[in-house]
Amino acid sequence: xINYGKDKMKRALTFLIxxxxxxxxxxxxxxxxxxxxxxxxxxxLFSDIINLVSRHYVEEVKTEDLVKSAIRGMLNELDPYSQxxxxxxxxxxxxxxxxxxxxxxxxxxxxxxxxxxxxxxEGTPAYRAGLxxxxxxxxxxxxxxxxWTIADAVKRLRGTPGTKVxxxxxxxxxxxxxxxxxxxxxxxxxxxxxxxxxxxxxxxxRLADFSQVARSELxxxxxxxxxxxxxxxxxxxxxxxxxxxxxxxxxSNLFLPKNRLVVSVKGRDIGTNRDFITSEDGKYxxxxxxxxxxxxxxxxxxxxxxxxxxxxxxxxxGETTFGKGSVQTIHPLEESTALKLTTAYWYTPSGRSIxxxxxxxxxxEKSSREYRTxxxxxxxxxxxxxxxxxxxxxxxxxxKFIARTGREIFFDFAVRYKARHKELKRPIKFxxxxxxxxxxxxxxxxxxxxxxxxxxxxxxIAQEIEREVASKLEGTxxxxxxxxxxxxxxxxxxxxxxxxxxxxxxxxR
Numbered sequence: 001x002i003n004y005g006k007d008k009m010k011r012a013l014t015f016l017i018x019x020x021x022x023x024x025x026x027x028x029x030x031x032x033x034x035x036x037x038x039x040x041x042x043x044x045l046f047s048d049i050i051n052l053v054s055r056h057y058v059e060e061v062k063t064e065d066l067v068k069s070a071i072r073g074m075l076n077e078l079d080p081y082s083q084x085x086x087x088x089x090x091x092x093x094x095x096x097x098x099x100x101x102x103x104x105x106x107x108x109x110x111x112x113x114x115x116x117x118x119x120x121x122e123g124t125p126a127y128r129a130g131l132x133x134x135x136x137x138x139x140x141x142x143x144x145x146x147x148w149t150i151a152d153a154v155k156r157l158r159g160t161p162g163t164k165v166x167x168x169x170x171x172x173x174x175x176x177x178x179x180x181x182x183x184x185x186x187x188x189x190x191x192x193x194x195x196x197x198x199x200x201x202x203x204x205x206r207l208a209d210f211s212q213v214a215r216s217e218l219x220x221x222x223x224x225x226x227x228x229x230x231x232x233x234x235x236x237x238x239x240x241x242x243x244x245x246x247x248x249x250x251x252s253n254l255f256l257p258k259n260r261l262v263v264s265v266k267g268r269d270i271g272t273n274r275d276f277i278t279s280e281d282g283k284y285x286x287x288x289x290x291x292x293x294x295x296x297x298x299x300x301x302x303x304x305x306x307x308x309x310x311x312x313x314x315x316x317x318g319e320t321t322f323g324k325g326s327v328q329t330i331h332p333l334e335e336s337t338a339l340k341l342t343t344a345y346w347y348t349p350s351g352r353s354i355x356x357x358x359x360x361x362x363x364x365e366k367s368s369r370e371y372r373t374x375x376x377x378x379x380x381x382x383x384x385x386x387x388x389x390x391x392x393x394x395x396x397x398x399x400k401f402i403a404r405t406g407r408e409i410f411f412d413f414a415v416r417y418k419a420r421h422k423e424l425k426r427p428i429k430f431x432x433x434x435x436x437x438x439x440x441x442x443x444x445x446x447x448x449x450x451x452x453x454x455x456x457x458x459x460x461i462a463q464e465i466e467r468e469v470a471s472k473l474e475g476t477x478x479x480x481x482x483x484x485x486x487x488x489x490x491x492x493x494x495x496x497x498x499x500x501x502x503x504x505x506x507x508x509r
Contacts, residue, residue: 046070079342081328087336088155097244099189099211103158104165104182106131108150111412114138115145115153118411122475125182131169133472134415138177139168159184173419188213194480195221202497203230204484207251210243210300215250222254222284232497233284234490236292238318242299245327245346251300252307254282255289255314260349262307265327267344272327288500289314290493293389298322305387306348312375315496315506316389318489323356323386348387349374356385377507390507393489398464399457401449407464413441414468426478428469430462438465 050070054063068084075082085093095101105124106117117135120127137145140156157165166181191214195205203225207218222233242248245265252262262276291314293305302321308314327344345355350371373379382388402409417437418424428434435458442449454461463486470478484490500506 075341079326081324081326081340082342083340085338085340088151090332090336090338093330093338093340096189096209097211099191099213101158101187101189102161102163102184103187104184105187106157108137108153108157109408110150111136111408115148115150119471119475121187124187125185129180129182131180132171132415133411134172134419136170137167138170139166139179141166161186171419172416190217192217192221194476195225196477196480196484197225197228197230198234198484198490199494199498201229201231202234202494203228203232204234204236204490206236206480207240209240210247210251212244212247214243214247215254218251219254219283230287232288232290232500234290234292234493234497235314236490237297237301237305238292238294238489239296240298240301241296241322242301242324245300245303248300248303249276252304253278253280255284255308256311257281257285260311262349263303264347264349264351265344266347267327269343272329272344286502288497288503288506290497290506291316292489292493293318293321293387294395295319295322297387298324302354302387303346303348306352306354309381309387309390310349310352310374312373312377312379312507313503315391315503316387317391317393317493318389319392319394320388321386323354325354325356325385350381352381352383353385354387377504379507391492393492396460396488399449399453399460401447401453402457402461405445405447409442409445409447410464410468412445413438413465414472416441417465417469418472424469424473426470426473428466430466434465435461 050063050066053066054061068086071084075084083089103124104126105121106126107119107121109116109118111134115137117126117131117133117137119133120131137153139145140153143156145153157167159165161184163184164181165184166179168177168179170177189209189211191207191209191211193206193208195203198204203222205218205221205225207214222230225233245263249262256262256278258278258281260278262278265272265274265276267273289308291305291308293301293316297305297318298321302323302325305314305316305321309316325346326342327346328340329343331339331341333339345353347353350373351369352371369383371381371383373381379390397403398407417434438461439454463482467479467482467486470482474481496506
């Protein structure tokens with residue numbers, strides 16, 4: 001009797017499970033079919049509209065342009081980072097992540113609507129040819145550059161290594177224009193533009209991006225600083241907008257022991273979910289570290305900052321970071337184009353979302369969850385997007401009359417000042433004559449200011465001029481030596497590190 005009852009119940013339960021599965025499959029199939037029908041209907045509607053516009057619009061339009069505009073409009077509705085990239089944009093992305101390309105090795109910008117050399121990159125064809133900051137590029141291969149954009153110039157200057165490009169230059173110190181022919185070469189973009197000692201046992205290193213060489217260049221720079229006597233580090237990620245997720249993980253691993261979670265990636269597709277965990281001990285586990293961030297620190301920079309903060313491996317100083325905590329997957333398409341699509345968000349080891357909500361009023365909201373570091377101290381850290389520093393320290397603003405024109409005015413003045421003072425050397429001795437010359441320069445550029453504005457800003461004006469002139473005289477090395485001497489974030493980091501013998505000492509403030 002009992003056995004029979006059990007068998008009967010089992011058969012009934014099995015029957016119910018089969019019925020449930022059949023209903024579920026039928027419902028799921030119907031749902032998928034309905035979704036597919038909706039997609040087909042929408043595509044038919046889109047096709048009809050494209051056809052009507054291309055045939056009857058008052059002016060002739062290209063169907064291809066309409067479709068691409070529609071695609072971009074669709075992706076704009078998703079988030080700021082999903083993007084359809086044409087062939088040129090896709091190529092540029094590959095250049096940025098690979099950290100090398102064929103070219104002549106200059107940074108260029110627009111000054112007074114003229115293509116201008118911002119700086120030659122050391123060791124490149126442009127550097128060897130003697131191109132200087134401030135040189136105006138007025139022709140490329142015999143074609144005048146008037147009306148060109150920076151993108152137009154980059155397209156013409158880059159090319160296959162070994163090929164020639166001819167450019168005509170106008171220089172401040174020379175009355176006559178001159179031509180120079182350069183042979184393109186492989187140009188390597190440095191992820192670490194500068195590293196140096198700021199005190200006898202404190203090393204400073206700046207990481208500018210997270211390209212394929214970020215970890216290796218950073219490791220080389222840190223090794224070099226250690227050989228010079230560094231026992232403590234200032235690690236600068238300000239203005240670093242990110243790059244490759246893998247490089248962010250690798251950089252973090254340099255400072256962490258084995259089996260530590262660096263970042264978690266979570267998306268709608270289960271296949272995108274992943275925990276990035278260190279597989280080996282990093283080389284720099286004991287040196288006290290101060291990490292500098294600002295509003296321009298984003299993406300992979302925030303992975304590193306959040307990770308090292310959560311594991312109490314660095315004291316973070318500066319401003320709350322940008323809050324770009326989403327993962328973009330690249331899908332190559334036809335004709336060398338690609339779709340960059342947001343597929344996941346990433347989270348710090350303590351569970352904080354790096355992504356800042358896109359709603360305009362989201363900054364007013366407070367996280368309902370409390371987050372704490374994972375080290376011994378269990379310090380409170382803050383979520384709701386971006387990485388909030390342990391010590392908030394805003395960067396000084398430029399005087400308003402300078403901010404209206406931007407820092408370019410110091411670049412322009414330094415170019416002219418160097419051209420007019422042939423024997424100029426560092427250190428630059430500032431005096432009232434230099435400031436008066438700058439004041440005259442501002443008036444020539446029709447930049448309005450009051451005597452009170454200028455007098456109250458003399459200190460920062462002198463610093464900016466000294467930095468730009470040092471850059472023109474000694475390149476990156478000269479610029480950074482001056483910049484770091486006045487940088488309030490670096491000064492504070494040095495102050496804290498001077499009294500710290502281990503990482504925990506930095507948190508006892």
